[in-house]
Each structure stands twice: as structure tokens, then as C-alpha cells.
Amino acid sequence: MQRERRSGIVLNTAFPKELRIAGTIQDSIVDGPGIRYVIFTQGCPHHCPGCHNPQTHDFAGGHIADVEQILESIRQNPLLSGVTFSGGEPFCQAEALVPVAEAVKAMHKHLMIYTGYLYEQLLKMEEPGVQRLLKLADVLVDGPFLMAERNLTLQYRGSENQRVIDLAKTRAAGEIILYKSEYDEL
Template sequence: MRIMNILHDSVVDGIGLRTVVFFAGCPHHCRGCHNPQSWNMENGTELSLAEVVEEIASNPITNVTFSGGEPFAQAEEAHLLAIQIRKLGKSIWMYTGYTVEQLLAEGTEAQLALLEQCEMLVDGPFQLAERDLTIPFRGSRNQRLLSREDILRIRVELEEKQGILV
């Protein structure tokens, strides 16, 4: 997988101390993005699943956050990583420029599998006009903090609205 950076002991990327995995590659290209160098999938370093798990496990007191770039752009690899992280007993937060509705309605199997590993999702693209430094764990007011229960509720609402299973 292509990784921009792994940062330990963050207090701004979720509740508590967190190890943040910054994935390379992002299709959203949000104006005002704080990490535009992550847009290009060729940036960053190619790391194996074992290398990333070892780095995360080296800090036993932190939980984990997937950020980017866009973790869902590397959903297959990120899903496998999430499974290993959960085996370590760590919680996983994820940041995405997609809305949960987009992922549920249009996501690939790998993206949906990755979403299932998430305990807290910060969804939606960063919008410069909505930038707000006073709200915790988000960059703009349009972004939502969604728990696993929120995601399930939205999924059920979409299924009922569309009359199909998502």
C-alpha cells in the first residue's frame, strides 16, 4: 500500500492518543486541503501490510486513525490492515471525502468491507467555505462524526427509501 506517513500520539485525529496512517492518493482534490501532496498516488512510500502493522503495534497505547489522502481509494489494502489492527484490540477512526451515503450506495465491495471495520467515521469533503477550527475532529461544518450505529441507521434508511438492500 502507498503510505504518506505514520504519525504516533496524535490528539487531533480522534478521541485519545492515536496512531494516524496517512494513505497516498485522493480523488477529491478539496480546495484548501491541508495535505494536497497526498493527492498523487505515486507520492509516499510503498509499505507491506506487515510493515504497517509492525509500526502501529510498536505503540501499544494508541488507537488508530486512517486519514489521507483517501483511505477508501486503497480500500482493499486498508481493509486488510483494519482487520489486523482490530486483532490488536485497537479502535479505528476513518476520515473520508466521501459521504457515508455515497459509500453505501456506490461503494465497491472492498470499500463496504472497510467501512464495516470503522468505529467512527468523519465523512464528507473538506469545504473551505465551511471551514471551522472550533469543531472537534473536523475541518469544515459539513463533515459529520458518525459512529458505527449512525452508519447502520443511515444504511437502514437508505434501504427503506430505495426499497432494496444496500
């Protein structure tokens, strides 16, 4: 598997338009608000100790996704509130995920992305796919998982250092605004 480091991000350069995944979950209720379709990308440079998905670290693991089949599964489930990109590290395959994200947004679905990078690091990356994917996302859970800050009571995140960022409000305000789910008020 060819990999290249540019702008601080490890990219899958062997198949930049193919999406390599570890798997999917068609009806998660823990990976974002509402009922979610979750795509677990394959390959992660972070290797966080205590990672919930260590089987997703190997860039040569998993399989090439049938993106049309994934999108058809999403289209066929009217109960889905949105889609979550998890991993692995989704931003290592940003270019391949952009068309998926565009299709998800065309279906008027909420898009949430988990990343081990900080939002500020992603903003500095010059890869067009990274910036396009960030613009399509509604919510970003950023930061590496830190075992020393592990907290099982946190919503949508595993450790205290991670943030759940409302990207639309963050862009509008010019500062980080944390996400508040409509379900928080229940």
C-alpha cells in the first residue's frame, strides 16, 4: 500500500479515489444524533493506546468499498438521521470520501466525522479533499483518544480532551462552538 505524508496528513496514494473501509453499521444509535449509518474507514496514523477500533489501523487492511451499494443502503432507510464517518482516520481518505459526503448531503442527511486530528490542524492542511470534506460535515469529533482522560459518560466521545464541534456555527462565529444535540434537552 503506497502512503504519502503531505501537510501533516498521511494519505492513501495507491488508490486515492477508492475508499478502503473496515466495515459499516447500518443502524447505530451511539455514533451521533438519531439513527446513523456508520462507515469505518481503514487506516489510521494515530494508533491511540486504548483505541476502540484498533483493527482499523492497518492501511492495507479492510476492503475496497462498493460506494454505490453503501449509498443505496442509505437511500433505502428512511429512518436514518444521518451518516457518520469513523475509523480508522477518515481524513486520510478525504478525497475518496468527498463524493460520498456530497451524496449524503444531497439526501439531506446530517454528516458527522470522527478524527484523531484537531480541527485547527485540519484547517492548516493544504489537501483540497480535507478542506472540502470539512465544509460538507455538520459535526466534527476531534482529537486523539487519550486513555488517561477516558470517560464513559461522555456523549459521542471517549475522552475528555476530544471536542464535539458544530461546524456550521463554528464557521459563522469564527471560533469553536461545541455541538448541542436536540436530544440533550430531553
